[in-house]
Amino acid sequence: MKQKTAVLGVFAAAAIILGYVESLIPFFVGTPGIKLGLANLAVLLLLLRHNVKEAALVSVVRILVIGFLFGSLFSILYSLTGAALSLCVMGLLSRFTDMSPIGISVAGGVSHNVGQLLAAALVLGSTHIFYYAPALLVAGVVAGIVIGTLTREIDRRLPPGF
């Protein structure tokens, strides 16, 4: 890995573009917070091919850039909470277990949603938000399977060194 900075830059750019693409897709099913998390594709790929530190770096850059471009300070705080928990879980799983990208991605998607639920419950000072917990858990699994499958296929085709 000679051009680490360049590779990380490419991944960050890919994550930001994916976040933009996702913001164009009207993807709403009656519950707030449900989305595919396309940008997680780049982060997961980094996690599998490099390490947690680099995935975390790109994840934070991506959240800040996407947040300031298309969101608000409010949505940035939520994204950071979800992403932090999600990265911790995925980092631990990829280091200490032999789970496939799909399993890691599912765990990451679900923990992302759980993190956002907890943050929302803290902000609201009420547990009403857990009304959405069942839908968000299922959505985390579905999004995790989709992103995990995509990541696995990209990983197979991307040349080593990236």
Add this chain to the structure above:
Amino acid sequence: MKKENAAEQAPAAAFTVMKKKEFIMIGAILFTALLLFFIRELSGTDDCLSIRITAAGQVYGEYSLLQDRVIDINGTNTCEIKNGEARMTDASCPDHYCMEQAPIGRNGGTIICLPNKIIIEGVSASGGNDPEVDAVT
């Protein structure tokens, strides 16, 4: 161990195949979701006649679902009751998630506006509504 040279070599085939424990994990998550869903549905009411609006932790007011009306909440959100259903029709936040949430009808439900910390929930009591009191707060 697989992490050491992950960048340099293509991942081993075994690494890309889903393991039994992953299916167990997914099953456990889905089971939890189902459990939470049933707890939610069983503890909820199916004879919801009014809504309670809570803003920043304080009860803002209770309004009957049987009476069509438009409720202004702190000047940031607007809740409309029409044909026995309540929905958020306006919000000052940028994402407008609350306006897209499913309306609250006889089967209850919850609408939450996170940026403005507003919760609208269906309640079974056909609660008293006193717009004058609410207008002050």
